[in-house]
């Protein structure tokens with residue numbers, strides 16, 4: 283039997299397929315409206331800020347800040363039950379998008395993670411795409 | 424100020440069992456609860472001309488439930504916004520009755536979540552999906568509890584809220600549950616380890632499920648259901664029990680927004696709408712039935728509904744303020760024992776209406792002396808990401 287794997291997104295979902303296609307190139311793609319400057323994330327075909335939107339794709343730097351998090355101690359999911367304790371977090375990209383992801387690359391998620399900490403993007407490679415995860419920033423602030 | 428008297432809750436029933444051992448279906452729970460609620464009002468099936476249903480019994484809910492009940496309603500409403508659906512149903516029934524479209528409205532709920540062994544709190548959150556939001560979220564392994572825990576963490580970070588303060592909500596709710604024989608039976612049937620009043624230390628020393636939320640800050644997963652009958656004033660005046668008037672309502676949604684404030688919920692919109700329509704203020708409320716999926720849910724919602732300023736909820740709930748026997752301190756919280764200690768089969772919103780009605784009739788097992796005004800606030804979906812809020816203000820004559 284194969285080891286259980288992380289649930290992976292569909293690459294054919296109408297709105298988010300461009301984002302997931304970008305991950306294969308290790309690009310964090312998001313949209314911004316040329317007309318009203320609204321940042322759109324998750325991706326959509328329409329602008330949520332104006333009705334004559336003109337969306338363009340941009341690439342985020344990967345620099346981010348931890349908005350909030352929880353360390354999961356108990357999960358019944360076949361993959362995640364073996365990952366506990368792990369950190370789920372809302373993470374704010376420098377350019378504006380807020381994404382739900384995991385904080386990785388810490389020796390003890392119960393001690394080494396705190397709200398407001400600087401993070402950077404790390405890609406977890408899979409066959410059809412990469413998963414965006416976040417680790418503590420190595421840049422000096 | 425003259426309050427609206429457009430529609431009233433006239434009949435209620437809470438299905439007593441929280442563990443049907445797989446021997447009763449959700450549809451049967453809905454129908455049995457409906458019949459008893461109608462009898463409670465002194466009405467019968469043929470009086471019902473409007474049904475409101477969240478669809479938990481299956482697809483095409485308006486059609487299938489009309490047939491199952493054997494009714495021919497002239498108003499059918501199948502709003503589903505998760506656990507807050509029943510506050511929406513009460514609001515829409517009130518509106519439909521005022522408009523003359525309906526005279527007697529029936530709301531029902533039935534669930535066998537416990538018998539089905541649904542790991543609601545710690546299961547995986549779906550999977551990859553053709554819905555874009557789910558297709559973005561599934562990979563992160565967020566459990567339901569972790570979703571709410573992220574709100575608690577941010578609340579602690581911004582306002583200095585402590586686990587001890589959050590525990591006040593669990594302690595008050597359990598105290599109320601111990602006075603409610605159905606809640607005690609529920610905890611026995613669901614094999615709670617220690618069925619007694621709790622202390623703050625008990626709560627903060629219970630097992631951490633998703634930081635910073637402990638086991639005793641999480642709701643149970645039960646079977647259950649119930650029914651509410653709402654009627655026009657001319658019907659309500661002739662029912663068996665005193666009417667409980669729907670004075671105001673509010674609705675709202677909230678979802679992740681880039682740069683948004685996760686500690687403020689949709690209640691910040693729905694609450695003021697409901698209070699304004701009812702012409703009352705939070706300070707006048709005797710009983711607060713607030714959706715207690717988790718301790719943090721109640722804390723954030725109390726703030727958003729205006730019982731205290733945003734960020735001060737932790738200090739506000741200290742010292743047992745939410746107990747039923749401290750009416751001078753503000754409203755009593757979840758006097759049936761709440762989702763934490765009495766009943767949570769997945770969508771708890773109907774029970775908020777049921778216990779608020781019992782309080783305003785003087786029928787609660789943790790009766791607030793001379794209760795005149797109650798709030799029922801449902802939160803559907805997930806507080807830490809996307810959720811819907813439904814607020815109802817209720818008053819006795």
Ligand SMILES: [Zn+2]
Nearest residue numbers: 315318329332
């Ligand atoms: Zn725009």
